[in-house]
Amino acid sequence: MLKSERLKTILQVVSAQKFVTVDELAKALQVSDMTIRRDLNELHKSGKILRIHGGAQLVSDQSKTEKSYRQKREINSKEKLEIAKRACNLVHENESIYVGPGTTLELMVANLKVKHLRIVTNSLPVFEAARTNMNDYDLIMIGGSYRRISGAFLGALANNELATMSFSVGFVGVNGIKDYAMTTASLEEGQTEGIGLDHSQLKFVVADYSKLNHSDFHQFYDLRDVDGLITNHEIAPNVEQNYSQFTTVYK
Template sequence: MLKSERLKTILQIVNTQKFVTVDELAQALKVSDMTIRRDLNELHKFNKIMRIHGGAQILSDPSRIEKSYKQKREIHSKEKIEVAKRACNLIHENDSIYVGPGTTLELMVANLKVKHLRIVTNSLPVFEVAKNSPNNYDLIMIGGSYRRISGAFLGALANSELATMSFSVGFVGVNGIKDTSMTTANLEEGQTEKIGLDHSQVKLIVADYSKLDHSDFHQFYDLRDVDGLITNHGIDPELEKHYSQFTTIYK
């Protein structure tokens, strides 16, 4: 197969499947992993696909391009602070908690009142906030491949570390919740958050009401499998009624 034909085929596969790994493409096209990586890098260079660790995914709709964590800090800031403080009320002395990436979770850690706590996170911004706390928390940073746009560490190393731990409570954010689907912009980020939730005795989602009834690229968890959704007091009554079918609403 000529290179031009191979690139066209790869692009068709990515656009159809939304996400594909290097191994899957190598097997489908009967070429080496190295050849596929070069092809993916070329397609990414010309803005045909989004290159991610281990494979590629379809380009997002320009209107839904993922914002960086610094940009997200400026959006719905009042609502995020309200939700963050409410989440703090569900943390108790001597808890061991997993905190995923997200600006609302940064605010949660910044507003903690408990004195004795173990915090495990794969988010560099969350780690920095916890490190600067006047409380001397037992703080564990999960390593891995760094995703600059969200400030999160992901991938096999992060996942294997998290899988050896257990937590009293796990807190994760979302880019959107649509019915029972909890979604995020990046597959690997979702995989790591899933492991954090799976190893938590109590699983809690922290999301202001702008995230409800919206979805993003990757579904990483089912709302029916979590213990609660922490959101704003001013949530629309119809939305509250709808989502309370699937989990407990804290508002």
Template sequence: MQKLVNTHGIIGVADLTTELGVTEMTIRRDLKELEEEGLIQRIHGGAKLPKNLSKKELSHSEKQEINTSEKIYIAKQIASLIESDDTIFLGPGTTIEMVYDYLQVTPMRVVTNSIHVFNKFNQSNMYDLILIGGSYRERTGAFVGSIANQALSKLRVRKAFIGVNGINHNNLFTSNEEEGTTQSIIMDNAQETYIVADYSKIAKEDFFGFYDLDKTTAIITDENLTTVQKQVLEQYTRVIN
């Protein structure tokens, strides 16, 4: 159980019962014991890391295996917000990569600094596709740094969809300062900015805080968001779930 909390950062009781094949009563009892040992922190409906901090940045392949159903749900929500003739920016992230599978509109211009997003959209000739270059981060498949930043500073997009590693009150977090800086530039140059985060990213921090939630249009998340978590987020922006 502790390993699952360490891997996800935050996880619900329902997910733990499914993963471990035991009763909810057993899960809650074990969570209580782990909290008493200082290994986890119990929250409403689940548990999270005690220091509210990710232990490591997961690789692209590791992220693909986590919360798949939630990511599909969010990707469909994103696709529903995109209209014909939009110019959009799609940032790095395994959830955002899935948007291609659910889009039903053309024509459209897609700008991205993610090689994985680019590879998905490059399967079709229906989109005007622009890949922003720069220094390549193999761990996430993102192009970052001064070259990417200079290119993005000159662009204007209608909608930007940005993934994060954590959201805590008004702060958005990622694992790498270069990725955060690059994303903040296009967020400033977008008419509408949408934060993409499944429930496991809520009430969680990471290494680099790169943007304020109240400067965004909305956060797109999934149905596992608790009522309390939604109320907290709605103090800063609109919640779509």
């Protein structure tokens, strides 16, 4: 079977079953596990499937069920760590930074090396990751209504607190980016992140390549209004070219 036919077949299987393992595909197509993994990685990079541990699942423009932050930690963990370390390079001594909810941002604050920093967040998991960093940072936890699935504090209380602050740099995550639309699953969560960015001198969005060319329920910010998109170095050239129209791509 030609590679093009094999990729087409894999897409058909994933579309029909929603989730498929490497072993299932290898047996069905009578090729090695290594060949299937290469195929899945290629389809993942082009945004046609979502590569997860042991296999792949269907990617739709809008997920019907939002994953919890604990579940998201298990997806693309290697890629997220790469992005997190890249984001760390954009943080400098004595800055005040806003960090929104997101598993990549948890990794970012855990890996920060600067010695003196003020971190403001409305994410309990991000706060905990920053608290366990070996550096003794000045941490501020924004209160509000607690959204259990993402571990974020939202609503009027959070928004009012953030609106009184100013930050050197702001970092947010997304559930998806399609062209210039930065999207998330929750309108309230998006509003709070938007305020954090509005009050930041420099604005960055972190997103592994599975988030690109996909969207979720609520557009909360415009990619043209941020200073950079931090993503993986494996981003496909045509995808990078597209997003470079709207902001600087850090990879």
